[in-house]
Amino acid sequence: MGYKYVADGSNLDDTKEYRPGFKALFEIGIISPLIDAHLTKTEIREISKELKLSTWDKPSFACLATRFPYNTIITEERLSRVEEAEAFIRKFNVSQLRIRSHNDIAIIEVMNDDFNKILDNKRDIVSTLRKIGYKYITLDIEGYYSGKIDRLLEIKDEY
Numbered sequence: 001m002g003y004k005y006v007a008d009g010s011n012l013d014d015t016k017e018y019r020p021g022f023k024a025l026f027e028i029g030i031i032s033p034l035i036d037a038h039l040t041k042t043e044i045r046e047i048s049k050e051l052k053l054s055t056w057d058k059p060s061f062a063c064l065a066t067r068f069p070y071n072t073i074i075t076e077e078r079l080s081r082v083e084e085a086e087a088f089i090r091k092f093n094v095s096q097l098r099i100r101s102h103n104d105i106a107i108i109e110v111m112n113d114d115f116n117k118i119l120d121n122k123r124d125i126v127s128t129l130r131k132i133g134y135k136y137i138t139l140d141i142e143g144y145y146s147g148k149i150d151r152l153l154e155i156k157d158e159y
Contacts, residue, residue: 007031013041017147020070021063059096066149067101081132088128092117096144106134109144 008025011034015022025032034044041060048056065074067082078101085099085106094114100107106129110118118125118139129137142148 005031007033010035011039011041011044013146018150021065060146062098062146067099069102069149081134084132085129085134088132089118089125092121094118098144098148100140100149101134104133104135106137107140108138109140109148112143115139115141115143 006029008030010019010022010025010032015035039047045056064079064082068074068078072078082099082101086097089097089099089108089110092114094110094117096109096111096114098109100109108118108125126137
């Protein structure tokens with residue numbers, strides 16, 4: 001389209017996790033100014049708050065491809081299923097959410113403080129996620145944290 005530069009929102013914290021998409025960004029010339037400025041997610045939030053940006057505490061929304069184990073063939077149908085499941089569960093006002101999709105298993109990851117929101121609405125959640133196409137719906141009792149899917153690359157006990 002004639003643009004001289006295209007930038008993404010990756011930050012310094014993103015370089016500490018396995019991100020296979022970084023290679024693609026580099027190959028097609030996408031720039032990452034927040035990484036170049038050595039800014040972490042926390043620093044970006046602090047600066048955004050100082051600037052009175054309404055998004056300063058907005059939850060992270062990672063690419064939907066991160067919801068699948070590595071080497072999974074990602075189809076439009078699978079992406080739509082995850083997107084629909086997450087949109088439904090967001091109605092319960094959870095602060096962070098990931099649906100990890102392992103074929104017909106939906107693993108719900110939320111912050112520990114939001115477990116009761118899931119459990120209090122489990123009938124609606126199970127019913128809806130089954131209609132979407134999941135046969136098994138689980139709540140990850142370890143809770144949400146960024147980069148958890150990378151555990152599949154290297155098994156280690158964090159406790």
